[in-house]
Amino acid sequence: SYVLTQPSSVSVAPGQTARITCGGNKIGSKSVHWYQQKPGQAPVLVVYDDSDRPSGIPERFSGSNSGNPATLTISRVEAGDEADYYCQVWDESVDNVVFGGGTKLTVL
Amino acid sequence: QVQLQESGPGLVKPSETLSLTCTVSGGSMSSYYWSWFRQAPGKGLEWIGYTYYMGSTKYNPSLKSRVAISVDTSKKQFSLRVNSVTAADTAVYYCARRLILTGHTDVSWFDPWGQGTLVTVSS
Numbered sequence: 001s002y003v004l005t006q007p008s009s010v011s012v013a014p015g016q017t018a019r020i021t022c023g024g025n026k027i028g029s030k031s032v033h034w035y036q037q038k039p040g041q042a043p044v045l046v047v048y049d050d051s052d053r054p055s056g057i058p059e060r061f062s063g064s065n066s067g068n069p070a071t072l073t074i075s076r077v078e079a080g081d082e083a084d085y086y087c088q089v090w091d092e093s094v095d096n097v098v099f100g101g102g103t104k105l106t107v108l
Numbered sequence: 109q110v111q112l113q114e115s116g117p118g119l120v121k122p123s124e125t126l127s128l129t130c131t132v133s134g135g136s137m138s139s140y141y142w143s144w145f146r147q148a149p150g151k152g153l154e155w156i157g158y159t160y161y162m163g164s165t166k167y168n169p170s171l172k173s174r175v176a177i178s179v180d181t182s183k184k185q186f187s188l189r190v191n192s193v194t195a196a197d198t199a200v201y202y203c204a205r206r207l208i209l210t211g212h213t214d215v216s217w218f219d220p221w222g223q224g225t226l227v228t229v230s231s
């Protein structure tokens with residue numbers, strides 16, 4: 001089955017740029033989606049189809065997938081961005097939704 | 109906008125059946141897929157399965173033998189049943205709407221999500 005690999009944690013100072021990676025076999029050929037999950041809350045979609053943002057998501061959140069890995073970039077990080085971030089793809093070989101293990105973003 | 113709300117028992121005994129319902133408000137169920145996920149304490153997200161509004165379903169192969177998802181559009185609800193539960197089924201269960209890129213069924217994401225409901229399996 002398809003495996004997505006994320007770093008377990010990323011730390012960044014306020015105002016700096018955070019980059020969270022998502023690696024997988026030939027991930028550039030897949031469409032990657034990203035979710036933010038704050039403690040005790042449900043996941044929220046922040047990027048879909050590699051680089052599109054849902055309405056209401058700040059422009060500070062951006063995604064790219066031009067190879068391995070795919071990347072979620074958060075510019076001008078704020079304390080409120082502290083959360084777990086998950087990448088997700090569809091594994092068409094077995095018709096299964098696949099999530100990465102999640103990355104805990106800490107704002108120093 | 110569309111909102112989802114899970115409901116159901118918070119405690120289920122081992123070997124029994126877990127049953128949850130997700131109620132959709134603020135929009136139509138038509139033309140969409142509706143999905144269930146779960147998250148064990150301190151763990152990541154796991155997809156359980158989804159149903160089309162017309163009733164066809166697809167499940168995570170690892171859970172397929174024990175789960176069933178059904179839909180009742182007249183009530184604007186869809187439901188999850190998990191049979192023969194064990195402590196490993198203890199988790200927060202979420203419902204969500206599946207969205208698909210037009211013409212690309214292999215490109216799908218989930219938005220919005222319900223707030224989630226904790227189900228504990230214990231005697």
